[in-house]
Amino acid sequence: xxxxxxxxxxxxxxxxxxxxxxxxxxGAVVRPPQDEPxxxxxxxxxxxxxxxIELLYPLGENSPIAGFLEKNPAGGIHxxxxxxxxxxxxRDRLKASGARVLGSGEPKIGAHGKPVLxxxxxxxxxxxxxxxxx
Amino acid sequence: xxxxxxxxxxxxxxxxxxxxxxxxxxGAVVRPPQDEPxxxxxxxxxxxxxxxIELLYPLGENSPIAGFLEKNPAGGIHxxxxxxxxxxxxRDRLKASGARVLGSGEPKIGAHGKPVLxxxxxxxxxxxxxxxxx
Numbered sequence: 001x002x003x004x005x006x007x008x009x010x011x012x013x014x015x016x017x018x019x020x021x022x023x024x025x026x027g028a029v030v031r032p033p034q035d036e037p038x039x040x041x042x043x044x045x046x047x048x049x050x051x052x053i054e055l056l057y058p059l060g061e062n063s064p065i066a067g068f069l070e071k072n073p074a075g076g077i078h079x080x081x082x083x084x085x086x087x088x089x090x091r092d093r094l095k096a097s098g099a100r101v102l103g104s105g106e107p108k109i110g111a112h113g114k115p116v117l118x119x120x121x122x123x124x125x126x127x128x129x130x131x132x133x134x
Numbered sequence: 135x136x137x138x139x140x141x142x143x144x145x146x147x148x149x150x151x152x153x154x155x156x157x158x159x160x161g162a163v164v165r166p167p168q169d170e171p172x173x174x175x176x177x178x179x180x181x182x183x184x185x186x187i188e189l190l191y192p193l194g195e196n197s198p199i200a201g202f203l204e205k206n207p208a209g210g211i212h213x214x215x216x217x218x219x220x221x222x223x224x225r226d227r228l229k230a231s232g233a234r235v236l237g238s239g240e241p242k243i244g245a246h247g248k249p250v251l252x253x254x255x256x257x258x259x260x261x262x263x264x265x266x267x268x
Binding site: 001018080093097121122127 | 135136137138139142144145146147152155158159160161162182183184185187189206208209210211214216227228231233255256258259260261
C-alpha cells in the first residue's frame with residue numbers, strides 16, 4: 001500500500017541557521033523558505049536525490065510545531081510521510097486494523113497541494129506518520 | 135556533499151508487531167530480522183521504492199537502543215542516514231564547521247558493511263545523523 005518515502009520533516013528552532021547548515025556544511029540543494037499559513041509553518045525543502053527533507057518552523061498563532069519545539073528546544077524529527085495511491089482506501093484499511101487517524105478522519109490538502117492524513121504516533125511505534133496521495 | 139537518504143531508523147518496542155504492521159497493514163516489503171551483534175541491534179529492513187526504513191530492536195547487553203526505548207517506550211525515530219562519497223572528507227568538512235563527530239571520530243563498519251560515522255544531535259537540529267560511505 002505505501003509507496004515512496006515522500007519526506008522526513010524536521011522541526012528546527014532557527015530556520016536560517018538550519019538552512020545554511022544543510023546548504024553550506026552538508027552541501028545539499030536547499031530551496032527558499034515558503035510560508036504555509038494554512039498549516040501554521042514556514043517550510044524549507046531540501047532536495048536529496050531520492051527524497052526530500054522538510055525543515056519546519058512555526059508560523060503564526062497555534063502552529064502545530066510550537067508545542068513540539070517547546071518540548072524539544074534543539075529541534076527534532078517531527079514526522080515521516082509515505083505516499084499512497086488512494087488515500088481513502090488507505091484510511092479505511094488502517095481504521096479496520098485499529099489504527100487511529102488524527103483529526104476528523106477526512107483528508108486535508110497538505111503543504112504540497114495534495115490530500116493528506118496523519119496517523120496517531122502511539123499506533124506507529126512513536127512516529128507521527130503522514131500519508132499523502134500522489 | 136550529502137547524497138541519497140539511505141534510511142530512516144525507527145526504534146521499536148516489539149519487532150514482530152512492528153514488522154507485521156508494516157507488512158500487513160501498510161503493505162510494504164518487509165525483510166526477515168537480522169541480528170547485528172556488533173551493533174547491539176536486531177534489524178528489520180523495510181524496502182520502499184526510493185529508500186529503506188530500518189526497524190531497530192535491542193540485542194544483547196549495552197545495546198545503543200535500550201536507553202532510547204527506556205526514554206521512549208512507544209518507540210520513535212532514532213536516526214536518519216545520509217550517503218556520502220568520501221566519509222573522511224565529509225568528516226573533516228563537518229569538523230571544520232564545528233560539528234561534533236561521535237565516538238573516536240574514526241569511521242566504523244556499519245550494519246550494511248560500509249564505513250559510517252554519527253554526528254552529534256545537538257549540532258543537527260536534535261536529529262542523530264549517520265553518514266554512510268557508498
